[in-house]
Amino acid sequence: MRASNPSSVVQPLANPAMQALRCITCHAGYPLAELPEGCPACAGAGHPSSLEVVYDTQDLDFAPKSGSYTWGHWQPYLEGVSLGEGATPCVPVPALASLADVAAVWVKNEGANPTGSHKDRMSAQAVSRALAIGAHEVVLASSGNAAVSAAAYCAAAGLQCEVATYQALPAVFDAALRYYGARRVACDNGHARWAHVRRRVREEGAFALTNYSVPAVGSPVFGVEGYRSVALEWVAQGCRPDHVVVPTARGDLLWGIYSALRDLFALGHLPKLPRLWAVEPFPRLSLVLAGASQQSEFAGATQQFSTAGSTVTAQQVLAVRRSGGGAVAIDDAAARAGTRHLAAAGFWVELCAGAGFAALQALRADGRIDTTEAVMLMLTARGDRDPGQA
Structure with a gap:
């Protein structure tokens, strides 16, 4: 089992401009907390919706910063887990x-x-969030690029990673998960993958990197x-x-x-x-x-x-x-x-x-x-x- 949060990992530095969460549909506000199922108000009304981060716009000057998180001041974390993502041509x-x-x-x-x-951009911020809140395990549903990316960033962060995949996972993805040390759980269909992630999050407190709700929302906000x-x-x-x-x-x-x-x-x-x-x-x-x-x-x-x-x-x-x-x-x-x-x-x-x-x-x-x-x-x-x- 992978050790958690080794000392060599950059400790996540939260963006001080990050103020709250907000529903993208009804605009209800929420504190900065884990709400992986999206807006509770919209979910209760039967039409689930994602959340976004509210930033203090006075701090959002348009000048790239130095360091691994060039645009951290426009995102949740100024510094965190990085494999050199971004700055693509x-x-x-x-x-x-x-x-x-x-x-x-x-x-x-x-x-x-x-x-x-592109999944590396999501993994960098999401895995940094997992570290910042003291999570020990990241769980997600993916049979492709998101699975490989999450496994790589969790390996770099020293976090356990569990991926709910389809039974017929392409060999190249299966090999990547094994080399990165991720645990694979093979499921019969998409809804079975989501059900597995939902159980792990709700009952066992794992950190969700992707959606598991039905009806669907986007992946968790961070x-x-x-x-x-x-x-x-x-x-x-x-x-x-x-x-x-x-x-x-x-x-x-x-x-x-x-x-x-x-x-x-x-x-x-x-x-x-x-x-x-x-x-x-x-x-x-x-x-x-x-x-x-x-x-x-x-x-x-x-x-x-x-x-x-x-x-x-x-x-x-x-x-x-x-x-x-x-x-x-x-x-x-x-x-x-x-x-x-x-x-x-x-x-x-x-x-x-x-x-x-x-x-x-x-x-x-x-x-x-x-x-x-x-x-x-x-x-x-x-x-x-x-x-x-x-």
């Missing part, structure tokens, strides 16, 4: 802009993170806040997209990007709020935006491993509506075509990231993106371990 790709018939295409290459995906750094980076890197295209399952990354852009715009660091587009492998959010119940289950089959799932969360709905964007359903064939276009430009990505370029083409074709506009594509993970690419 933001690259203009004229060939893709020409192909899509838009003014510019930038790619934010999250495959350059330590474990190969981890989701880690995704704010993605947008902060590209703005600091000089990118000012009109549209941002984000592969989406339950919307953690989508909300983190939205919340940072919203704050940058409110504080005068952006001239306008970009429109966010959630890319999904089959209609889920698209149906909710058209009037279906957010609490429904949406069936569909896909090889887009990282964005599969049957649920929609409030953070997805609110991020696209408040930014003036929407949802785009891209099937596997179109995602493969998009992946080939990205590979031809030098970017080998997971299948759902390839769906992002296909979504850009669809949005341009139906006029929701204009030829004079600039677009940011989120390349969420490398393609070398995506089972959908086999």
Whole structure:
């Protein structure tokens, strides 16, 4: 069993600008505490909703800090567990802009993170929170990038990590979990994974890194806040997209990007709020935006491993509506075509990231993106371990 909290681990330093938690839907306020099931008021009313951190905006100057947590002053922790995540390349790709018939295409290459995906940003903040409150074990439901990332950061932090996975876990992920020393619990389906995590959290006090609620909410707040750094980076890197295209399952990354852009715009660091587009492998959010119940289950089959799932969360709905964007359903064939276009430009990505370029083409074709506009594509993970690419 892994030792807890070794002396070599950087002790988390909380952001003094962090004041409270707030529901993203009803705006009810809560103290800074563990509320992994989201807003109690909204849950009691039958429409669960995620929380966000409220910061003292007087302390949110837009100047990168030194140290491993460059944007810690915009996130829960100024310092904490790090493997060198963030500062990923933001690259203009004229060939893709020409192909899509838009003014510019930038790619934010999250495959350059330590474990190969954007999940490292969530793991750094979430595992730091676990250390800060004295947790000894992190538990999550994942059969992909989040599992590998959490296991790596827990190894670095000296915390035990338990991952509820599907029975048929790809061998490369299974090997990673074993090498990082994580415990794997194989489950028959998604709801069984969530039930296992729910029991471990409610009955045994484990620290939850991902959602386990039904109906679903986003992952617990302190981890989701880690995704704010993605947008902060590209703005600091000089990118000012009109549209941002984000592969989406339950919307953690989508909300983190939205919340940072919203704050940058409110504080005068952006001239306008970009429109966010959630890319999904089959209609889920698209149906909710058209009037279906957010609490429904949406069936569909896909090889887009990282964005599969049957649920929609409030953070997805609110991020696209408040930014003036929407949802785009891209099937596997179109995602493969998009992946080939990205590979031809030098970017080998997971299948759902390839769906992002296909979504850009669809949005341009139906006029929701204009030829004079600039677009940011989120390349969420490398393609070398995506089972959908086999």
